[in-house]
Amino acid sequence: MSGDADLRPGEVTVDLPPATDAQLRFIGKIRTPFQTPADCPRQGDPEEGPVCRLELIPELEPALEGIERSSWLEVLYWLDRSRRDLVLQSPKRDGRTRGTFSLRSPVRPNPIGLSRVRLVRHFGTVLEVRGLDCLDGTPLLDIKPDRCDHAVRERAAHRDGDDAG
Amino acid sequence: MSGDADLRPGEVTVDLPPATDAQLRFIGKIRTPFQTPADCPRQGDPEEGPVCRLELIPELEPALEGIERSSWLEVLYWLDRSRRDLVLQSPKRDGRTRGTFSLRSPVRPNPIGLSRVRLVRHFGTVLEVRGLDCLDGTPLLDIKPDRCDHAVRERAAHRDGDDAG
Numbered sequence: 001m002s003g004d005a006d007l008r009p010g011e012v013t014v015d016l017p018p019a020t021d022a023q024l025r026f027i028g029k030i031r032t033p034f035q036t037p038a039d040c041p042r043q044g045d046p047e048e049g050p051v052c053r054l055e056l057i058p059e060l061e062p063a064l065e066g067i068e069r070s071s072w073l074e075v076l077y078w079l080d081r082s083r084r085d086l087v088l089q090s091p092k093r094d095g096r097t098r099g100t101f102s103l104r105s106p107v108r109p110n111p112i113g114l115s116r117v118r119l120v121r122h123f124g125t126v127l128e129v130r131g132l133d134c135l136d137g138t139p140l141l142d143i144k145p146d147r148c149d150h151a152v153r154e155r156a157a158h159r160d161g162d163d164a165g
Numbered sequence: 166m167s168g169d170a171d172l173r174p175g176e177v178t179v180d181l182p183p184a185t186d187a188q189l190r191f192i193g194k195i196r197t198p199f200q201t202p203a204d205c206p207r208q209g210d211p212e213e214g215p216v217c218r219l220e221l222i223p224e225l226e227p228a229l230e231g232i233e234r235s236s237w238l239e240v241l242y243w244l245d246r247s248r249r250d251l252v253l254q255s256p257k258r259d260g261r262t263r264g265t266f267s268l269r270s271p272v273r274p275n276p277i278g279l280s281r282v283r284l285v286r287h288f289g290t291v292l293e294v295r296g297l298d299c300l301d302g303t304p305l306l307d308i309k310p311d312r313c314d315h316a317v318r319e320r321a322a323h324r325d326g327d328d329a330g
Contacts, residue, residue: 016225059180063253066267098230102234112306
């Protein structure tokens with residue numbers, strides 16, 4: 001994925017030390033209707049977008065306990081087809097060159113994708129959600145209750161002296 | 166970090182396959198005034214919180230080009246002191262047992278922290294930001310323009326036919 005033939009005008013790569021600082025474990029897989037990059041929307045739509053599935057490995061089923069209390073989730077995933085050495089990028093949509101960290105492009109030194117999604121349903125090791133824009137089969141890294149949603153719920157629990165959200 | 170002596174009532178661990186699915190490269194370091202876990206606020210405050218620093222490795226300085234166009238950023242970092250095998254957790258503040266993915270605890274299979282911060286200043290390889298709650302010295306993984314802020318700016322650029330935000 002690091003050949004230079006596909007670089008656009010203005011794009012710059014950099015030689016980085018090997019990626020050996022920490023290791024990830026894929027916790028499952030994301031199923032979406034998007035089979036090629038051209039199928040992926042530019043940004044997921046948590047209201048009107050298609051229902052997608054987060055499928056966890058069986059060992060982690062207990063870690064989903066209580067997840068229904070959050071209607072919004074943050075999903076982290078591994079963009080496994082992305083090159084990691086671009087520091088300046090010229091996105092196809094306008095060709096203007098910008099630094100990698102000022103873009104939400106999948107191409108970055110640590111290609112971690114992040115989407116805010118709406119929880120539709122939970123059964124067993126599966127969460128059905130709306131709002132994803134990644135390829136079918138993308139490896140899953142983490143699921144967190146959305147920070148805004150979470151803060152509101154925690155404040156309410158504190159106020160009511162219980163956790164009913 | 167995986168001894169069981171520090172487990173709280175209700176907490177459950179699980180044996181997971183080794184974490185060898187993908188590798189991370191630390192892109193820099195986070196400097197905060199928080200030297201011990203007890204110093205860390207429960208959630209960063211992007212308005213009133215202390216100014217903290219994201220210090221990138223020199224090779225990545227060009228990747229910050231244009232970052233000032235975003236007043237809000239998402240910062241991803243590696244919670245390198247966290248155990249990774251807890252599926253049920255009983256947070257100290259209330260002792261109620263919940264699944265790991267229904268909590269924003271630093272303890273998770275892939276201990277990636279995520280904060281939304283306000284950009285104060287950019288010079289060279291340094292970003293000064295408000296809104297972090299992590300320990301001083303935490304390894305940095307990624308910086309993204311905040312998705313809401315970004316969407317608004319991109320729509321404005323499209324409408325105006327230029328990128329002035």
